[in-house]
Amino acid sequence: MNEHSFIIYYYGNSFRRCAIRTKAKTNEKYHRILEAAIKVFADQGFFQSTISMVAGEAGVADGTIYLYFKNKDDILVQIFSYKAKQVFNRFREEVDKAKTAIDKLRNLVFRHLQEFQRDRDMAVVYQAETHQKNRLVEGQIKEMSKMYMDIVSEIVEQGQEEGSMRRDLYISLVKRFILGSVDEVINTWLHSEGKYDLVSMVDPLVDLFIRGIGAHNRVGNS
Amino acid sequence: MNEHSFIIYYYGNSFRRCAIRTKAKTNEKYHRILEAAIKVFADQGFFQSTISMVAGEAGVADGTIYLYFKNKDDILVQIFSYKAKQVFNRFREEVDKAKTAIDKLRNLVFRHLQEFQRDRDMAVVYQAETHQKNRLVEGQIKEMSKMYMDIVSEIVEQGQEEGSMRRDLYISLVKRFILGSVDEVINTWLHSEGKYDLVSMVDPLVDLFIRGIGAHNRVGNS
Amino acid sequence: MNEHSFIIYYYGNSFRRCAIRTKAKTNEKYHRILEAAIKVFADQGFFQSTISMVAGEAGVADGTIYLYFKNKDDILVQIFSYKAKQVFNRFREEVDKAKTAIDKLRNLVFRHLQEFQRDRDMAVVYQAETHQKNRLVEGQIKEMSKMYMDIVSEIVEQGQEEGSMRRDLYISLVKRFILGSVDEVINTWLHSEGKYDLVSMVDPLVDLFIRGIGAHNRVGNS
Amino acid sequence: MNEHSFIIYYYGNSFRRCAIRTKAKTNEKYHRILEAAIKVFADQGFFQSTISMVAGEAGVADGTIYLYFKNKDDILVQIFSYKAKQVFNRFREEVDKAKTAIDKLRNLVFRHLQEFQRDRDMAVVYQAETHQKNRLVEGQIKEMSKMYMDIVSEIVEQGQEEGSMRRDLYISLVKRFILGSVDEVINTWLHSEGKYDLVSMVDPLVDLFIRGIGAHNRVGNS
DNA sequence: AATGAATGAGCGTTCATTCAT
């Protein structure tokens, strides 16, 4: 477990070997616990998970958890402030790759579904916590939610300027309309045990966003 | 406290009176506990709620709970199988009042928002449980969800026949698209401490469902 | 364990038997735990005692402790605010029985030694806590100490008026001089496993208080 | 950090330097830990102190403690067998400086108060441990106590020979009478946050020992 | 039926001690 690269250096008047770790090793255990916790929380739910389960999953002793986390709640907080934030940051990158508003929306939805499909346990934890009251991660979720909403706002505003989106939109409702739909699609997928490909939902979903379900939407002279 | 009719009998070495509890009486305490539980679970979340809290809120002794419910989990199960089902049944009534598919959809969304606005605590509990894995109420939720989805299916099919809805819809996606949007609108309202009127969201929301956000939907003369 | 006296009464339309307990029973268990705690704390010291030990000694389940005490610390607090205070109150009675200052002092010391000899475990706990810093029972101890010191003050003042005690005394030092001596006598007795009679120390000790150890105290012809 | 003289040797596959730790060096860290422990134990009490606190106060790593002490208990044992013994040894010196029994008693009390005033933390630890049952330092305390008592015995015997002390004294009680008074004076001072000068208590206290508080002690013609 | 005192399993957390580096 402890084979590592190391540096030979001269200290005082002798050669010494010093394993290269400190940060690397520390981070390694921190992440192992974090990933284990995501898995256990996804399986059992936060309140039904025990520190022992997380420690067991991570392959460390119970006490070790407390070298890296203040308490059980803190694990959840860090899952959100570290892990989820990282996921949400990727959304921005993906959006920036596209030019038009509609393509940006498509990329956002694509990346959202893709990331949640890739990290299914994280997705489960995220779904559970965002729909709870009295949540320990209120702050983080609000922040992430705002980040998401801001992206949607920008896209819609761009779309309106481009003329590809309606100008009479109640934007704060549009945001919920989009996030909610995507969320529900993910939620259904999660509860279906993930037997189908989530990403394949992108095009039909974006189509619904853009055109709705009304027949008169069949535009043109058609 | 509840004297009505009763039986006198001799037990051990004393006469005892035993009230002949009518169904109504029993139901009254049962419902008091159920409503108390909804309130407490909404406030604290299921796992952070204790039997004592529920009993206190209901104004009964802790032990009394176990005369009406098998255990703590059973309270949640009964909340869903009794209370929530009742709410969902009202959706059907409301839908039936309308003629056209679009009006039916509007009525469904209206009643959904209205009921959840009216019984805020129930809404909180519902939101939390439907987004949990390992849920104690898996069966009930699936059933309710199916009931909802079936209504949407019927509406969409009727809309397609009427020509008011697109024929190229991926129906099982449409269902999630609608339910998810409504859910998210409710969720946001719940977390906003309910400062605004949820029902006022109906028209803008249905408009988004029907027309989407795309500008070309602004069908001219079509 | 639950044989008790009871009352027969007529309720509604039947005779009922109602055990007379409530307070009696409750008090009984409260006191059982309190006495058990004193014993265990005396044996092990507060910090090395566990709730399990106290519960075991009291013959109740661990959880039962928390029906009567807020937490472990609270047991100690209640030992002092209930039990010890009661002991100290008896000092006053005893002092009042005597007329002259010297007899009052003798009675005080007598009762002090007698009470501590009678309730040895309480004495051990008292000794330990009064000589601790950061003590959980700071308030109580200060109060008891003041009560004791006040009695000594009154005695000395009366003695000075009677002419049986020196007028040039530094009273606040006299208090410590007396309390300290008595305490140490008790402490030595406690650590000697109580093999001798503590109360027999009264006369020699009071003699030392009054006459000191100086030979010139041997008042000649006086 | 501590380079002085050292040896170069080849270990495994590298040259190593090994400081030739003088006794002084070793002692230096040993004493740093001991003093740190006294401070921490005085602040928190032995059981509420942690090895980490002691290590932190001493500026060493937790593990380092175990190079100098067998375990946590051993620190307390060594505090008493090393530090306290040293303090008590000084009493003897001071006593020997005086000629008469009464001066010797005065010097003993003076040095006792002076040393405890000087090393307040030590005084706190001493007070706490000497009034505990099940003490880890039973042996040491008995030894120190005996040392103290022996000095008092010698003084009293000398006083009796000189004619300056009563011949009808119950010596083993006199010892407790003196030690107890001094102890209580110190204890009160410790709990008063040491706002006054402890040493100034010497003369009034010795006066009480010699003359007591009785008015007839004011021997007229004696 | 109703009560609420009693139970004890189970959990979060601490911390003395070890040991690889």
Next chain:
DNA sequence: GATGAATGAACGCTCATTCAT
């Protein structure tokens, strides 16, 4: 020698559930 990350036993406390009254 010195370090401090890792360990896991042990403890305080909670709370769902039972049951005598």
